[in-house]
Amino acid sequence: xxxxxxxxxxxxxxxxxxxxxxxxxxxxxxxxxxxxxxxxxxxxxxxxxxxxxxxxxxxxxxxxxxxxxxxxxxxxxxxxxxxxxxxxxxxxxxxxxxxxxxxxxxxxxxxxxxxxxxxxxxxxxxxxxxxxxxxxxxxxxxxxxxxxxxxxxxxxxxxxxxxxxxxxxxxxxxxxxxxxxxxxxxxxxxxxxxxxxxxxxxxxxxxxxxxxxxxxxxxxxxxxxxxxxxxxxxxxxxxxxxxxxxxxxxxxxxxxxxxxxxxxxxxxxxxxxxxxxxxxxxxxxxxxxxxxxxxxxxxxxxxxxxxxxxxxxxxxxxxxxxxxxxxxxxxxxxxxxxxxxxxxxxxxxxxxxxxxxxxxxxxxxxxxxxxxxxxxxxxxxxxxxxxxxxxxxxxxxxxxxxxxxxxxxxxxxxxxxxxxxxxxxxxxxxxxxxxxxxxxxxxxxxxxxxxxxxxxxxxxxxxxxxxxxxxxxxxxxxxxxxxxxxxxxxxxxxxxxxxxxxxxxxxxxxxxxxxxxxxxxxxxxxxxxxxxxx
Amino acid sequence: xxxxxxxxxxxxxxxxxxxxxxxxxxxxxxxxxxxxxxxxxxxxxxxxxxxxxxxxxxxxxxxxxxxxxxxxxxxxxxxxxxxxxxxxxxxxxxxxxxxxxxxxxxxxxxxxxxxxxxxxxxxxxxxxxxxxxxxxxxxxxxxxxxxxxxxxxxxxxxxxxxxxxxxxxxxxxxxxxxxxxxxxxxxxxxxxxxxxxxxxxxxxxxxxxxxxxxxxxxxxxxxxxxxxxxxxxxxxxxxxxxxxxxxxxxxxxxxxxxxxxxxxxxxxxxxxxxxxxxxxxxxxxxxxxxxxxxxxxxxxxxxxxxxxxxxxxxxxxxxxxxxxxxxxxxxxxxxxxxxxxxxxxxxxxxxxxxxxxxxxxxxxxxx
Numbered sequence: 001x002x003x004x005x006x007x008x009x010x011x012x013x014x015x016x017x018x019x020x021x022x023x024x025x026x027x028x029x030x031x032x033x034x035x036x037x038x039x040x041x042x043x044x045x046x047x048x049x050x051x052x053x054x055x056x057x058x059x060x061x062x063x064x065x066x067x068x069x070x071x072x073x074x075x076x077x078x079x080x081x082x083x084x085x086x087x088x089x090x091x092x093x094x095x096x097x098x099x100x101x102x103x104x105x106x107x108x109x110x111x112x113x114x115x116x117x118x119x120x121x122x123x124x125x126x127x128x129x130x131x132x133x134x135x136x137x138x139x140x141x142x143x144x145x146x147x148x149x150x151x152x153x154x155x156x157x158x159x160x161x162x163x164x165x166x167x168x169x170x171x172x173x174x175x176x177x178x179x180x181x182x183x184x185x186x187x188x189x190x191x192x193x194x195x196x197x198x199x200x201x202x203x204x205x206x207x208x209x210x211x212x213x214x215x216x217x218x219x220x221x222x223x224x225x226x227x228x229x230x231x232x233x234x235x236x237x238x239x240x241x242x243x244x245x246x247x248x249x250x251x252x253x254x255x256x257x258x259x260x261x262x263x264x265x266x267x268x269x270x271x272x273x274x275x276x277x278x279x280x281x282x283x284x285x286x287x288x289x290x291x292x293x294x295x296x297x298x299x300x301x302x303x304x305x306x307x308x309x310x311x312x313x314x315x316x317x318x319x320x321x322x323x324x325x326x327x328x329x330x331x332x333x334x335x336x337x338x339x340x341x342x343x344x345x346x347x348x349x350x351x352x353x354x355x356x357x358x359x360x361x362x363x364x365x366x367x368x369x370x371x372x373x374x375x376x377x378x379x380x381x382x383x384x385x386x387x388x389x390x391x392x393x394x395x396x397x398x399x400x401x402x403x404x405x406x407x408x409x410x411x412x413x414x415x416x417x418x419x420x421x422x423x424x425x426x427x428x429x430x431x432x433x434x435x436x437x438x439x440x441x442x443x444x445x446x447x448x449x450x451x452x453x454x455x456x457x458x459x460x461x462x463x464x465x466x467x468x469x470x471x472x473x474x475x476x477x478x479x480x481x482x483x484x485x486x487x488x489x490x491x492x493x494x495x496x497x498x499x500x501x502x503x504x505x506x507x508x509x510x511x512x513x514x515x516x517x518x519x520x521x522x523x524x525x526x527x528x529x530x531x532x533x534x
Numbered sequence: 535x536x537x538x539x540x541x542x543x544x545x546x547x548x549x550x551x552x553x554x555x556x557x558x559x560x561x562x563x564x565x566x567x568x569x570x571x572x573x574x575x576x577x578x579x580x581x582x583x584x585x586x587x588x589x590x591x592x593x594x595x596x597x598x599x600x601x602x603x604x605x606x607x608x609x610x611x612x613x614x615x616x617x618x619x620x621x622x623x624x625x626x627x628x629x630x631x632x633x634x635x636x637x638x639x640x641x642x643x644x645x646x647x648x649x650x651x652x653x654x655x656x657x658x659x660x661x662x663x664x665x666x667x668x669x670x671x672x673x674x675x676x677x678x679x680x681x682x683x684x685x686x687x688x689x690x691x692x693x694x695x696x697x698x699x700x701x702x703x704x705x706x707x708x709x710x711x712x713x714x715x716x717x718x719x720x721x722x723x724x725x726x727x728x729x730x731x732x733x734x735x736x737x738x739x740x741x742x743x744x745x746x747x748x749x750x751x752x753x754x755x756x757x758x759x760x761x762x763x764x765x766x767x768x769x770x771x772x773x774x775x776x777x778x779x780x781x782x783x784x785x786x787x788x789x790x791x792x793x794x795x796x797x798x799x800x801x802x803x804x805x806x807x808x809x810x811x812x813x814x815x816x817x818x819x820x821x822x823x824x825x826x827x828x829x830x831x832x833x834x835x836x837x838x839x840x841x842x843x844x845x846x847x848x849x850x851x852x853x854x855x856x857x858x859x860x861x862x863x864x865x866x867x868x869x870x871x872x873x874x875x876x877x878x879x880x881x882x883x884x885x886x887x888x889x890x891x892x893x894x895x896x897x898x899x900x901x
Binding site: 062063064069070073076136137141142143147149150153154156157238239242243244245278279280281282283284285286287309310311314317318321322325326328329332333335336337339340342343344345346347348349357360361364365368369371372375376377378380381383384385445446448449450452453454455456457458459460461464465 | 549550551552553563566567570571574577578581582584585588589592593594595598599600601602603604605606609610613614617618621624625628629631632633635636651675676677678682683684685686687688710711712714716718721722723724725727728729730732733746747748749750751752753754755756757758821823824853
């Protein structure tokens with residue numbers, strides 16, 4: 001492998017990117033592809049966010065406000081699909097592309113052409129999905145969990161395009177994961193053993209295995225739907241001897257690991273940031289790795305906690321209750337490790353650290369409401385209410401999304417070579433922090449008081465808190481425009497950043513210039529000789 | 535900000551917490567919820583409090599070097615064991631409540647609940663009484679033209695009536711997509727799944743009206759299929775059942791009556807406004823392609839027998855369901871007559887009407 005790279009290197013010395021649009025279309029460079037993923041995710045964040053704004057405007061007051069119930073359902077469905085598959089996942093793949101080779105001292109991803117393909121089929125998939133809004137019958141309207149038979153026999157005709165789009169997204173994820181695993185296992189710099197890898201690399205290695213394990217299951221679920229809709233099978237049709245609950249088992253066997261796919265890389269990002277700004281090595285590196293691995297393994301045996309009300313036998317209810325509660329142990333270990341990293345450190349609070357600390361605090365709240373939801377008999381009251389909406393938004397917005405924002409602030413100077421405006425960054429943080437809680441905290445209350453999720457209109461007693469939630473949501477949405485501004489301002493008008501960027505930053509990527517050369521680590525750094533420390 | 539918050543009134547604890555419920559199991563679940571909740575609050579407060587302490591205490595200071603330890607296996611083992619113990623402490627009461635909630639014995643009264651898009655059907659198994667329960671909140675209230683009442687979106691034409699101090703078992707299923715039947719006061723939430731019959735039960739000792747909603751996304755009008763349960767004394771319950779039986783007998787007689795077109799048209803209009811407008815719209819234009827137009831439809835204008843068949847059997851693979859059980863013979867005949875006469879359909883088509891006897895014959899021939 002290295003011989004090939006050396007030969008290539010000798011032929012084209014110091015070649016840079018191609019010019020114009022072809023640079024981006026045909027690029028096989030991990031940094032370019034990382035940027036493409038991140039920008040794609042950023043654009044989708046605003047599209048999915050606009051849908052959330054429509055939802056909150058409709059729910060601002062009781063009574064019909066701005067959209068019909070039909071369009072409302074389309075908004076709910078596509079907001080979920082876009083945020084999960086179009087924002088959080090591609091953003092983490094973008095981070096993986098940029099950082100995995102730089103953190104393990106590799107010149108690029110192992111399979112660069114596959115990497116290009118993984119990215120470029122993604123806009124195609126979302127193009128297909130969004131195009132359904134302009135088709136007869138409207139966009140998918142059955143929720144991002146698309147339970148059959150609402151998504152089969154009773155679905156709008158565009159469901160076929162939806163199935164096609166999900167297949168493409170799955171293919172993109174699987175190819176991306178193969179690439180990440182191959183890169184990590186084969187291209188680490190000499191001396192970087194597995195247990196010396198940066199935590200972000202560890203989280204992605206495990207995430208990639210999760211993706212490879214469950215994306216085919218999702219593909220299976222949508223293929224069965226396709227067969228039911230077009231080819232007369234009855235996988236999910238009760239009338240033909242099929243089983244609608246089977247769909248939920250298959251979906252959540254994908255869906256629960258998927259939840260961790262969206263949070264494990266966040267753990268990696270936050271670990272690096274807390275370490276840097278505490279100026280102290282991460283506490284309990286080994287237990288962090290084992291915790292991530294345990295969470296990943298447990299994620300395969302907890303899926304039916306999403307289905308406590310489908311009428312499982314009591315043994316099933318109890319099994320999934322206990323297995324779900326177990327997840328609290330490795331998760332708790334991680335939170336305590338982060339706190340212990342800060343303990344006796346020398347803390348400063350630049351924007352990435354603020355977002356990382358908010359992540360730990362608010363993810364903990366999401367984790368605690370997760371324990372409440374795991375308690376099966378109590379879940380009879382929580383299930384499918386706003387309490388659940390509050391829970392998963394706490395782990396996904398101030399959880400996954402905050403980690404992404406933190407990571408962008410942290411590595412942006414490295415990627416672009418320019419510092420962002422610290423004051424504007426902090427303003428963005430405080431606006432986001434206040435509004436995210438204003439949006440999602442009251443949802444716990446309306447959920448407990450009995451407001452079901454996915455309804456376009458609600459009873460009078462939920463009016464007060466819904467108005468607060470909507471105000472919070474509008475503020476949160478606007479705050480993210482500020483994020484875009486801060487990023488663009490850094491790129492166009494930012495001050496030059498040093499290679500080290502942050503005083504306490506450790507790891508191979510910080511040994512490179514800011515921005516790094518188009519091709520880095522063409523000769524792997526030698527960690528054994530002690531010249532460079534990981 | 536103040537502008538928005540000014541009209542808000544924050545009343546009771548009830549508005550922000552789970553209902554304690556009106557029966558033993560609901561109260562037990564409420565107690566379990568509060569126990570777990572307070573444990574989580576204490577843990578959360580400790581973690582967040584410790585974080586605030588760290589943020590203040592270990593802020594970077596001149597001349598203070600950070601420590602460089604990076605693990606402490608004993609401490610890590612201690613808190614791992616501690617987490618496990620807390621979880622065991624939570625699992626014990628949860629398991630005991632779960633076993634009580636999952637009791638599946640037969641009830642004194644067994645009621646089959648069927649979810650339809652977008653209404654509930656209740657069948658009293660022992661008494662052979664069956665009816666549908668539809669939302670009564672007016673379109674004007676939903677569109678902010680009429681004022682909204684206290685029970686906005688939580689009111690139905692025919693509530694489920696159950697007797698107090700009896701064990702009532704619910705057998706829950708669905709006719710089309712998955713719904714979920716939830717009454718918070720009973721702590722009963724059970725998915726209604728086509729092809730499956732799930733069970734749940736309640737025992738209410740206090741007469742009253744208890745409200746809930748469908749909690750599984752079931753299509754466009756998922757937000758508009760509430761549940762209202764009226765718990766009444768045993769005597770009132772017997773009267774209710776008798777009343778339902780008498781009504782059924784009266785309706786059977788009506789099929790024999792000679793009907794005038796105008797009479798049928800008037801009843802049909804009422805039936806249409808209650809049952810059909812959600813999809814086919816007031817002006818009969820529908821929302822194509824999902825909900826076809828009735829105005830100018832070839833079937834509605836010229837194919838009476840096919841139209842009867844659609845009403846009686848539903849349309850496979852479409853949202854149109856069978857109304858054979860939901861409406862009486864008179865109502866079905868009337869609503870067909872109405873659609874064949876309204877929106878200029880009588881001028882464009884054969885203008886024939888349908889009388890209740892024809893619907894009855896259809897039913898009898900099928901048997």
